[in-house]
Structure formats: structure tokens, C-alpha cells
Amino acid sequence: MDETAKPLRISPQISIYADKHNIFHLVQSLLSSLVIDQPEDPICYLISLLQRSSSDIPRVMVLGPPAVGKHTVARELSAELRAVHVTTDSLLQDQSELRAQYTLPEQELPAELLVRLIQQRLNEIDCFNRGWVLEGIPQTHLQALSLQQAGVLPEHVVMLEAPDDVLLERTQGKLVDPLTGDVYHRTFIWPAAAAVTQRLEKQSRSEKQRLADLQRYRCEVTGLISAYQHVLKVINCDQPHTDVYQQVLAFVRTRRCSKTPRILLLGPPGSGKSHQARLLSEKFKMVDVCCGQLLRSVAADGSVLGEEIQTYLDDGRPVPDSLVLRVLEERLSRVDCSCRGWILHGFPRDLQQAKSLQESQHQPSRVFLLELTDDVCLERITLRATDPVSGERFHAVTQPAPSSEVQNRLRTRPEDSIHTLTHTLSQHRIHTAALQSVYPDAVHIDADQDPHSVFEALSSRLTEDTRGHTPLN
Incomplete structure (x- = not known):
């Protein structure tokens, strides 16, 4: 691979230090001032800016x-x-x-x-x-x-x-x-x-x-x-x-505390984690990190790690936590996640995974738990299908296929069958109580409402934090 094509990464230690001392916010302010003023001597100009009390x-x-x-x-x-x-x-x-x-x-x-x-x-x-x-x-x-x-x-x-x-x-x-x-x-x-x-x-x-x-x-x-x-x-x-x-x-007169958001979305299958993560990412400019999509992306890149992950995906076996954490830590260390923050979903799923994430350098600053009954989860998922051409997911009621051509080629994933889902939901309920012990301050959101209302509930909680000048963590 061309070395110049590799994504820029920031070590976890630097990321934590930068977040603690608002370094990314400072850099953004300095660059903004350079763009506005375009001084002839940028070094002296930046020194004078740093010597001022920006507050x-x-x-x-x-x-x-x-x-x-x-x-x-x-x-x-x-x-x-x-x-x-x-x-x-x-x-x-x-x-x-x-x-x-x-x-x-x-x-x-x-x-x-x-x-x-x-x-x-x-x-x-x-x-x-x-x-x-x-x-x-x-x-x-x-x-x-x-x-x-x-x-x-x-x-x-x-x-x-x-x-x-x-x-x-x-x-x-x-x-x-x-x-x-x-x-x-x-x-x-x-x-x-x-x-x-x-x-x-x-x-x-x-x-x-x-x-x-x-x-x-x-x-x-x-x-x-x-x-x-x-x-x-x-x-x-x-x-x-x-x-x-x-x-x-x-x-x-209130100083704004600018912290890099690190958001974790939890919830059962069908609660809308992927949809809400995309909406929140668009609004708050955070990086949308879906663990499942990330693993599939790495598996397709031809690397040694990707080939190892692909063997598990081909066999329908869960990818070991050690590999998942390696992939996650690499992704969350990139400069876009370090500067803009991230919103993670699809991981962790159980107590051990949550502890492993907490022991890493990428602990979430806010956790949201989307709540939905098993009956509603089954109703939502059994009516959804995926377009194998575009990869887009549709739902017979809330998001039908745009044409008969797309409708005819939709496929239901094996994991979305009623039998598999019933087992998955049962396991989710068992692990949810353990996850709440790791994240006791998680905000519970009723997901049994239209997606826009769920988005507004999530968005308002994040906006309240920033308007109230309270750090997200």
C-alpha cells in the first residue's frame, strides 16, 4: 500500500492529552485566525495569538x-x-x-x-x-x-x-x-x-x-x-x-467548554442505532463508527488482519474480541475521530467487551441506551430487507423500496429470521443489565416512536450539554 494513502493516526496518549487541554479547539482557532488575517509572518502572528488570553x-x-x-x-x-x-x-x-x-x-x-x-x-x-x-x-x-x-x-x-x-x-x-x-x-x-x-x-x-x-x-x-x-x-x-x-x-461571560464528543449507542436489534448514528453524525459532525461495517471494510482491504477477520465472517462465527478491539482502536485513533469525536454502535455487546473498551484509551464520554420491547424489535426486523446491489436497507412499512425493480431483488439476512432473532434478543436482555453496571449514567431513550422523535430526544440531550457549558464527559 502507498504510504501516503494511509490515514493519519494520533496515539491514544496524545489524544487524551489534547482532549484534556482543548488542544484541537486551540488549533482550530489558530487556523481560523490565519485564514482570516493571512499575515506575512505567520509564525510571529501565531506567537502573538498564543500570548493573548483568548478567553x-x-x-x-x-x-x-x-x-x-x-x-x-x-x-x-x-x-x-x-x-x-x-x-x-x-x-x-x-x-x-x-x-x-x-x-x-x-x-x-x-x-x-x-x-x-x-x-x-x-x-x-x-x-x-x-x-x-x-x-x-x-x-x-x-x-x-x-x-x-x-x-x-x-x-x-x-x-x-x-x-x-x-x-x-x-x-x-x-x-x-x-x-x-x-x-x-x-x-x-x-x-x-x-x-x-x-x-x-x-x-x-x-x-x-x-x-x-x-x-x-x-x-x-x-x-x-x-x-x-x-x-x-x-x-x-x-x-x-x-x-x-x-x-x-x-x-x-460563560466560557464554552469544548470537549471532543465520544458517544456510545446501545440497544437491541431493530432499535434504530445505525439510523440514529447517521443522523447524529450529520448534525454534530462526529465520525459514525459502526463496528459491523468497520469489520467488513477491514476484511475487504486485503491486509493480513483483514484476511483473518474474513475467515470468521465466511464461517458465520463471531470475530474474537481481541481482533475487534485492534480494529476499533486503530479506527478511533485516526485524526478525524480525535478531532471531531465519534459515535460508536454495534460494540460492546456484553460485559467483557464493555470492560475491554473501558480499559482502552477510547472510553465513551456519553452513553445512550435505546429501549424497545422484543415484540416491536421482531416486527421491525422481520419486515426489513437489504438490496444486494447498493447495500441499502429497506423496511416494508417505514422505508419501502423505491421501485419494483429494487423490491424484487431485496434479500433477508439469515440473522434476521424469527428463530435467530428470538435467540439474539434473549441474549441481549441478559447482557443489558451487565452493560448498565459498566455505564450507570447511560441515558435511556424510548425508541418505540418515530425516528425523528428519537433523533430529537438524542439531539436535545447533546445540545443541552453544550449549551449548558458542561463537558460531555
């Missing part, structure tokens, strides 16, 4: 619908943190041609243009030294993804929220100071100085325009939440402004 440099986004109070919160937060307050208007301040071309907020800036303007602004020395608060940026999911790809990664994202009727009421009483651009309201926020009160102007937007602005935001909010879910806090703004601001400030 004191705020990188905050304040998002929310029109009239929710983004401007006031961002302005006060910038003053409190001594960070640079960046708005779309300020980005276009010296761009007369662009200001004439784009009428805000009716026209949002194209993602490519926004990224270029943001990079230029964050490259300036004040943002570099003091940090920044982006107000209302990004506005769309596409803009968010473009900013992430360009290395603009916030430490905290505040999403202000309020019911539509409250927002529309606020837009009707909204007033702007033409001198400073500060926003006030007759009921919610009123200036203390009489001089400011006298020069306030009412915005000239019609009710139709206000409704269009709000609808445009509602179409994008789900994508924005998805893009920043790990650093996001949603705050209800249908309360006094002082209370809202104190919640924002408390969140921004």
Missing part, C-alpha cells in the same frame, strides 16, 4: 427577528465588553457604490460579498485586539455557512426571540436617533436625555414591509439555529429589557 477576546453574534431589540443589546454588550460593534450598515459605511446598490433590509447582501466585508473588518487591529459583536449578521443560513467556511467562528451566538404580535407592536412604536442610530421605543425603551427625545424620528416602513421582513426571518431561523447550535442560546425578549440584557451578559 478575554469576545466573538459574539446577536441574531433575531426585526424589532426584537438586537441593536440595543449589541450596542450595550459591545460597550460592556469593550468590543467592536459591527453592523451591516457599518460594513457599508465607506462603500458608497454598494450602499446605492443594496437597499437594506429589503435586500440582504450576497453571501460572498458579506464574507469579504466581514473578513476585511475583522482583520482590522481594533477587532483583532478587542474582539467583536456582530449585530444581525448573518441573516440567512447560506450566509452562516459561508462565514463558517471562511473561518469566522463565534464563541457565543445570542438569538433573541419574541412572539410575532409583540414584534409587530414594537415596530409600530419604533423610533431612531438620526445622530447616533440608536433605537428607542415609546413603551419599551425611552431615552433619559430630553435632547435625544426631541430629535427622535419614526421609521417610514409600512406594515406590509414589516410583515415581509418578519416572514423573511422566520424562513431562515431554523437554518441559523442549525448552523450555530453548539454555541447558541435563545432568549425570550417578551420581558423587561434589563432582564433580557442580564441573561445575554451572563451567557456571553
Whole structure:
């Protein structure tokens, strides 16, 4: 095999050290800064970054619908943190041609243009030294993804929220100071100085325009939440402004603990482990490690170890734990698992395997147990079949084959027969109690519901951990 084609691996000792001290997060931040600033002397630049206390440099986004109070919160937060307050208007301040071309907020800036303007602004020395608060940026999911790809990664994202009727009421009483651009309201926020009160102007937007602005935001909010879910806090703004601001400030002052997730999914056959692992992998960017697929992949690679594993697969015998652990440890030591984390399923199946995994350098940080009765497991599995051409698995009820051609070539695996399944489920029940003794903190999830509901239950538990600034382990 070509040595250059071998996957990069990180020793378990280095992986544990790096995870303990947030090394991967630090490297990501340094690389992001290099991409943004592109210094002529990258070594000196990185040294200066390391000498700074990164926890004191705020990188905050304040998002929310029109009239929710983004401007006031961002302005006060910038003053409190001594960070640079960046708005779309300020980005276009010296761009007369662009200001004439784009009428805000009716026209949002194209993602490519926004990224270029943001990079230029964050490259300036004040943002570099003091940090920044982006107000209302990004506005769309596409803009968010473009900013992430360009290395603009916030430490905290505040999403202000309020019911539509409250927002529309606020837009009707909204007033702007033409001198400073500060926003006030007759009921919610009123200036203390009489001089400011006298020069306030009412915005000239019609009710139709206000409704269009709000609808445009509602179409994008789900994508924005998805893009920043790990650093996001949603705050209800249908309360006094002082209370809202104190919640924002408390969140921004909380350091985010970035730990590499190592997730273990347990559950009986048919509980949906593979499906949920794929969904969680896509959402949280973890590596999906299915033990069965991994063994088959190694068996097919032509290596000595693969040939040894293939003999067991051909005979229908279980692969010895010693070989399984060798394969798993090699896979979990690769740089993608070390940096992004992993979600493992299909192993361990019994007490000895669980102890062996705990004694390795790859202990899971979170364990989820999908619970399902034997009757439902049998119903689910006996109705599923595999396409020998694509390898894709279908189910007669929940995921039928897309065509009669595919349906006709589907095959049921021998291990999915009722007789074999009954024995497998019986063994699973025996081993489950022992596994729970190894993982007493495992989170139990009801898998007897639609896959989306199970996914939401799993996802919310992981999101709560990161939003609550609690390490996954």
C-alpha cells in the first residue's frame, strides 16, 4: 500500500492529552485566525495569538427577528465588553457604490460579498485586539455557512426571540436617533436625555414591509439555529429589557467548554442505532463508527488482519474480541475521530467487551441506551430487507423500496429470521443489565416512536450539554 494513502493516526496518549487541554479547539482557532488575517509572518502572528488570553477576546453574534431589540443589546454588550460593534450598515459605511446598490433590509447582501466585508473588518487591529459583536449578521443560513467556511467562528451566538404580535407592536412604536442610530421605543425603551427625545424620528416602513421582513426571518431561523447550535442560546425578549440584557451578559461571560464528543449507542436489534448514528453524525459532525461495517471494510482491504477477520465472517462465527478491539482502536485513533469525536454502535455487546473498551484509551464520554420491547424489535426486523446491489436497507412499512425493480431483488439476512432473532434478543436482555453496571449514567431513550422523535430526544440531550457549558464527559 502507498504510504501516503494511509490515514493519519494520533496515539491514544496524545489524544487524551489534547482532549484534556482543548488542544484541537486551540488549533482550530489558530487556523481560523490565519485564514482570516493571512499575515506575512505567520509564525510571529501565531506567537502573538498564543500570548493573548483568548478567553478575554469576545466573538459574539446577536441574531433575531426585526424589532426584537438586537441593536440595543449589541450596542450595550459591545460597550460592556469593550468590543467592536459591527453592523451591516457599518460594513457599508465607506462603500458608497454598494450602499446605492443594496437597499437594506429589503435586500440582504450576497453571501460572498458579506464574507469579504466581514473578513476585511475583522482583520482590522481594533477587532483583532478587542474582539467583536456582530449585530444581525448573518441573516440567512447560506450566509452562516459561508462565514463558517471562511473561518469566522463565534464563541457565543445570542438569538433573541419574541412572539410575532409583540414584534409587530414594537415596530409600530419604533423610533431612531438620526445622530447616533440608536433605537428607542415609546413603551419599551425611552431615552433619559430630553435632547435625544426631541430629535427622535419614526421609521417610514409600512406594515406590509414589516410583515415581509418578519416572514423573511422566520424562513431562515431554523437554518441559523442549525448552523450555530453548539454555541447558541435563545432568549425570550417578551420581558423587561434589563432582564433580557442580564441573561445575554451572563451567557456571553460563560466560557464554552469544548470537549471532543465520544458517544456510545446501545440497544437491541431493530432499535434504530445505525439510523440514529447517521443522523447524529450529520448534525454534530462526529465520525459514525459502526463496528459491523468497520469489520467488513477491514476484511475487504486485503491486509493480513483483514484476511483473518474474513475467515470468521465466511464461517458465520463471531470475530474474537481481541481482533475487534485492534480494529476499533486503530479506527478511533485516526485524526478525524480525535478531532471531531465519534459515535460508536454495534460494540460492546456484553460485559467483557464493555470492560475491554473501558480499559482502552477510547472510553465513551456519553452513553445512550435505546429501549424497545422484543415484540416491536421482531416486527421491525422481520419486515426489513437489504438490496444486494447498493447495500441499502429497506423496511416494508417505514422505508419501502423505491421501485419494483429494487423490491424484487431485496434479500433477508439469515440473522434476521424469527428463530435467530428470538435467540439474539434473549441474549441481549441478559447482557443489558451487565452493560448498565459498566455505564450507570447511560441515558435511556424510548425508541418505540418515530425516528425523528428519537433523533430529537438524542439531539436535545447533546445540545443541552453544550449549551449548558458542561463537558460531555
